[in-house]
Amino acid sequence: MLQAFTEVETSTINVTVTDLRNTKGVVRACLTPDPDDFPKCKKASANSVVVPAGKSVTLRFEGVKPGNYAIALLHDENNNNKADRALMMMPTEGFGFSRDAKVRMGPPKFKSASFKVEQGNSRQTIRMRYML
DSSP states (O other), rough: OOOOOOOOOOEEEEEEOOOOOOOOOOEEEESSOOGTTTOOOTTOOEEEEEEOOOEEEEEEEEEOOOEEEEEEEETTTSSSOOOEEETTTSSEEEEEEGGGGGOSOOOOOOOHHHHHEEEEEEEEEEBBBBOO
16 A cells, blocks of 8 residues: 655745844844744754845745744844843844844744744845844
C-alpha cells in the first residue's frame, strides 16, 4: 500500500524597514514562531537576515511554513552583533517589531507583534525606532 504525502507549502515574507536615522552598519532581523524565543531569536526555529543599512531597507524571509510569527529588528549601527545600551537599559541603536508593536518598559510580547503567515507571499512594513 502506498502512503500519500503532501509537501508543506511555504511562503516568502518581504519586509520593508523605514525611518532609519542613518546608513551606518547593518539591519539585523529575526523571524520566530516561538513566543518564548521572541525577541532574542536564539533557538534553531528562528530565521535571521542581515542586510546593509540604508534610508529604507527591504529584506526577505523565504521558505516560511504557515503559522504565527513575530519579527524583531535591530539597526546595528556599529555592526558589533549586539544591541548597545546606555546605562545598561536604554537602547542606543534602533529597533522595531512586526505590526509596529508598542514598546513599554521593555520589548513587546509575542502576542502584540505576531501575525499569521499563510501560503504565498506576504508583506510587512516596520518603522525603526530610536530612544536616544
